[in-house]
Amino acid sequence: MKRTFLSRALEYLIELIIKLCGISAVIFIFAIFYFVFREGASFMFGKFKPLEFFTSPEWYPTSQSHVRYGALALILGTLSVTGLAMAIAVPFGIGAAIFISEFCSSRVKETLKILIELLAAIPSVVWGFIGLTVMNSLIIRIFDVPIGLTILNGGLILAMMSVPIIVSIGEDALKAVPDAYREAAEAMGATRWQIITRILLPAAKNGLLAAVLLGVGRAVGETMAVLMATGHSIRIPSSIFDPVRTLTATIAAELGETAVHSEHYQVLFIIGILLFVITFVINLTADFIVKGIREKK
Amino acid sequence: MFKETSTGREKKVIERIAKIILGLMTACMIIPLILIVVYLFYKALPILSWDFIIKVPVHGMREGGIWSPLIGTIYLIVISLGMAAPIGIFAAIYLNEYAKNNWFTRIVNLAVVNLAGVPSIVHALFGLGAFVVFAGIGRSILAASMTLAIMTLPVIIASTKEALASVPCAFREACWNVGATRWQTIRYVVLPNSISGILTGVILQVSRAAGETAPIMFTGAVFYKAVKSGDIFAYGILDQCMALSMHLFTISTQVPDVPEALTYGTAVVLLVTVLAFNITAIFLRLFLRSRKKW
Numbered sequence: 001m002k003r004t005f006l007s008r009a010l011e012y013l014i015e016l017i018i019k020l021c022g023i024s025a026v027i028f029i030f031a032i033f034y035f036v037f038r039e040g041a042s043f044m045f046g047k048f049k050p051l052e053f054f055t056s057p058e059w060y061p062t063s064q065s066h067v068r069y070g071a072l073a074l075i076l077g078t079l080s081v082t083g084l085a086m087a088i089a090v091p092f093g094i095g096a097a098i099f100i101s102e103f104c105s106s107r108v109k110e111t112l113k114i115l116i117e118l119l120a121a122i123p124s125v126v127w128g129f130i131g132l133t134v135m136n137s138l139i140i141r142i143f144d145v146p147i148g149l150t151i152l153n154g155g156l157i158l159a160m161m162s163v164p165i166i167v168s169i170g171e172d173a174l175k176a177v178p179d180a181y182r183e184a185a186e187a188m189g190a191t192r193w194q195i196i197t198r199i200l201l202p203a204a205k206n207g208l209l210a211a212v213l214l215g216v217g218r219a220v221g222e223t224m225a226v227l228m229a230t231g232h233s234i235r236i237p238s239s240i241f242d243p244v245r246t247l248t249a250t251i252a253a254e255l256g257e258t259a260v261h262s263e264h265y266q267v268l269f270i271i272g273i274l275l276f277v278i279t280f281v282i283n284l285t286a287d288f289i290v291k292g293i294r295e296k297k
Numbered sequence: 298m299f300k301e302t303s304t305g306r307e308k309k310v311i312e313r314i315a316k317i318i319l320g321l322m323t324a325c326m327i328i329p330l331i332l333i334v335v336y337l338f339y340k341a342l343p344i345l346s347w348d349f350i351i352k353v354p355v356h357g358m359r360e361g362g363i364w365s366p367l368i369g370t371i372y373l374i375v376i377s378l379g380m381a382a383p384i385g386i387f388a389a390i391y392l393n394e395y396a397k398n399n400w401f402t403r404i405v406n407l408a409v410v411n412l413a414g415v416p417s418i419v420h421a422l423f424g425l426g427a428f429v430v431f432a433g434i435g436r437s438i439l440a441a442s443m444t445l446a447i448m449t450l451p452v453i454i455a456s457t458k459e460a461l462a463s464v465p466c467a468f469r470e471a472c473w474n475v476g477a478t479r480w481q482t483i484r485y486v487v488l489p490n491s492i493s494g495i496l497t498g499v500i501l502q503v504s505r506a507a508g509e510t511a512p513i514m515f516t517g518a519v520f521y522k523a524v525k526s527g528d529i530f531a532y533g534i535l536d537q538c539m540a541l542s543m544h545l546f547t548i549s550t551q552v553p554d555v556p557e558a559l560t561y562g563t564a565v566v567l568l569v570t571v572l573a574f575n576i577t578a579i580f581l582r583l584f585l586r587s588r589k590k591w
Contacts, residue, residue, distance in 0.1 A: 011480045015395075021384045022391025025408040025454065028447050032415060035426040095322035103316050112323060114579055119330050121575040122568065123508025124417070125542045129549050129564050130333055163326050191308040193315045214414075221416025223511040224542075228550060248418045248511075255421075255515050260430055272422040276415060283414035287407060 036276060039261075040269030047263070048270065059234045061254065061264040069267045073234045077244035080237050081226055082219045084155030085162060089219075090212055092159070093166030097211070098196060100167065101174040113168070120164035124224040131157045131229025145241050149231030152240045157229050158222055162215040169214055169290075173207020174200055206289050213286040217279045223248040247271050337568065341561035349562055351527050358521065358548050359555050363563055365524045368531050369438075369538035370570075373513065374506050376442035376534070377449065381506075382499055384446075385453030392454070393461040394483055413451035417511040420448045424516040437535045441517025445506045452505055453498045460494025461487060463589075493585050497578045504574035508567065510542040518543040520551065541567045 049069075056070025100112050131153050139148035177200055185195045201208070231243025232253065245253070251268050258265040352362030388409075396402040424444030434440045464487050472482040488495075510518075518540040524531035532538045545563045548555045 011478060014480055018387045018391045018395065021387030022396065023405060024384050024388055025412050025450065026405055028450070029408045029411055029415075031427060032412075032419065032423045032447075035431065036419060036422045039422070039426040039430070092322045092325060095319045096326060099316075099319035099323045103319060112327070115327050115330065117579065118572060118575055119326060121504060121508075121571055122330075123510070123542055123571055125508070125510040125545050126564055126568050126571075129545055129560070130337075132549055133560075134333070134336065160326070160329065167326075191312050193308070193312040196315075217414050221414070221418070223416065223418040224546065228546070248416060251418050251422065252511055252514065255425070269422055269426070272419050276419045279414050279416055279419075280411055283411050284407070287410050 033273075033276060036269055036272045040266045040273055043263055043266035044270055044273075048267070053270075057234075057236050059250075061267065067263070071247070071271065073236050074245060074247050074250050074271070076236055077230070077234075078220060078246040078248070080151050080240075080244060081154040081158060081230060081246055082216060084151055084240060085158035085219045086212070086216060088155065088159035089163045089166055089215055093163045093211070093215065094170050094208060096163070097167045097170030097174060097208075098200075101171045102192065102196060102200070113171075116164045116167050119160070120168075122161075124161065124222060125228070127157050127161055127225040128228030131225060135229065143241065147231060147241075147243060149229060150241050150243050151230065151237055154226045154230035154244075154246075155240070157225050158219045161222060161225060162218045165218055166211045166215040169211035170204075170208050173204040173211060176207060177203045206292065210286040210289040213282050213289070217282040217286070220282070221248060221275060221279050223252050227252050247275055334568070334572075337561055337565050341558060341565040344558040344562040345565065350566070353524055353526050354521070354544075354548075358544075358552050359559070362526075363541065363544065363566060364526055364528075365522060365531065366539040366541045366544035366563075367566070368524070368529065369518070369522075370507055370541040372438050372532055372538060373442050373445060373517075373540060374503050376438060377445035377506050378499065378503060380443060380446035381450050381453055381502055385450050385498070385502070386457050386495060388450070389454045389457035389461060390483060390487075393458050394479070394487065409451050409454050412447070413455075415448075417448065417509060420444055420512040421515050423447075424512060429516055435535070436515070436519075436537050437517050438532055438538050439517070439534050441513040441538075441540075444512045444516045445509060448509065448512050449502045449505045452502045456498025456501060457491075457495045460491035460498070463494065464490045493581060497581050497585075500574050500578040500581070504571050504578070507574065508542055508571045510540075510546055513540055513543060520547050541570070 053069055053071050054075070055072055056068065057073040057076075058068040058070040059073060060066070060068045096112075096116075100109055104112065132149070135153045135156060136148035139145065139150065139153055143152075181199050181203060182195055185199045190198070226246045227249040230245065230249065232245055232249075233243040234245050234250075235242070237244045251271055254264070255268050258268065349362040350367065351364055353365045354363065355361040392402065392405060392409075396405065421444065424440060424447075428434050428440035428443050429436055432440075468486050468490065469482050472486045473479075477485070517537055519537040520539075520543075522532075522537060522539050541563065545560065545567055548563065549560045
């Protein structure tokens with residue numbers, strides 16, 4: 001069959017578009033870094049004081065007399081909320097991953113996986129709303145504290161939000177352990193619990209680590225839920241019943257009120273660069289760990 | 298046969314305890330999900346009606362319905378889908394059908410993974426810096442949709458890639474052997490056999506775009522905009538708009554004295570929209586798996 005010049009040209013064009021779209025993700029990643037960096041750059045290389053930014057808790061971006069951009073309290077806010085969330089989400093997530101992959105019939109397994117997927121689908125603003133209303137009054141009533149919008153509240157919400165990712169990646173990691181390992185252990189007379197603690201967990205530890213890392217990445221970058229659930233207080237927290245403000249919440253809360261290209265606006269973009277770099281490193285590490293496992297097999 | 302020793306029994310007990318504890322841990326995540334949905338519905342019940350959907354918010358958003366944010370969200374979904382779907386599907390075709398197994402493909406895949414991991418607020422900063430300020434589009438539905446499209450791109454790429462990969466290689470080889478070109482094979486064999494899987498990705502993208510707040514906050518969504526009740530053509534593409542997720546944030550944190558039912562009602566509509574799309578995608582996937590011919 002002879003093909004016309006037109007159809008060949010058309011096909012060439014389509015393949016070109018496909019290739020362009022193929023590398024779009026790379027272009028977008030660079031574009032994100034470039035544009036976020038670009039907006040913050042002139043201040044970053046000008047009057048920006050990195051030492052103050054990382055070590056001073058004094059965040060007074062709109063002060064009339066003496067403007068200060070110390071992000072320590074915000075960084076600690078992010079660390080404390082993420083830390084609490086992980087302290088809850090990691091054991092529960094890995095526990096659930098073990099339960100789903102080792103103790104369930106395939107029917108129950110499918111149902112649980114669907115429910116976990118739905119849990120992951122709940123929008124962050126709805127989580128924030130739940131923190132603001134339900135969790136807030138629950139915490140006030142249970143712990144008899146004056147305010148419920150605290151690290152505890154944000155940590156619980158973030159734990160619920162990052163648990164699905166830990167479960168699904170963790171379950172993949174456990175599934176990736178060859179059945180021969182399980183069979184060999186069973187042939188030696190090991191019980192299922194022994195197989196889990198002595199065989200599966202050591203064999204899947206890298207995959208589980210990647211699952212935890214991705215959970216951390218999700219928690220660090222979460223915005224609306226922590227904005228609504230942790231109360232707005234810029235200070236160094238002393239207990240889990242203190243309200244805090246995270247890096248992400250600060251951008252969301254203040255960006256709307258700043259003039260484009262003002263100093264304050266640029267500092268918020270510098271926080272954005274910091275968040276971008278943190279999550280980039282976390283995702284990259286997790287990906288290398290997962291790829292490493294796949295190549296070994 | 299063998300008689301069980303006491304240590305054997307002990308081991309059995311440990312195993313049973315472990316199973317119960319792990320099961321409880323799993324239940325700890327599932328039960329709150331159900332409780333939350335039920336509780337939100339219970340609180341929102343008095344206000345949920347057709348009127349609530351079709352009316353616009355009035356009296357400083359303390360009365361009325363959710364028409365203006367709802368239609369804004371639909372605009373954002375449709376336009377962002379119109380941009381993300383072709384790029385995402387083509388990108389997946391490239392990664393699955395054209396890309397060789399080399400370092401460059403590795404980088405592209407890494408970029409997709411990282412794009413999915415970029416925090417939503419950083420996407421917001423990007424949208425503001427690139428579309429609103431640099432490109433000069435200004436805060437508008439267009440700028441917000443572009444930001445959402447880039448943010449949700451990995452969802453479509455991942456699902457489409459999976460759908461394409463599930464088409465057996467033998468199909469392609471058979472097609473090549475009768476003289477079809479690469480693109481003809483994709484167009485007439487690979488895509489028709491994976492279209493439902495691609496649809497799953499599209500539905501998931503819609504669900505994701507409907508729920509996001511941070512990326513549209515500074516790129517196109519506003520607290521309030523006056524539109525007419527039931528007006529489908531409420532916004533132009535360069536207008537700012539209201540959005541359901543943003544509206545929930547606004548009335549629950551920024552506006553004082555909003556009746557409780559109104560906020561719960563908005564939350565339920567948003568939650569139901571998002572979960573409905575997800576459930577559709579899940580059932581589509583299960584249906585496809587059960588019906589697979591190869």
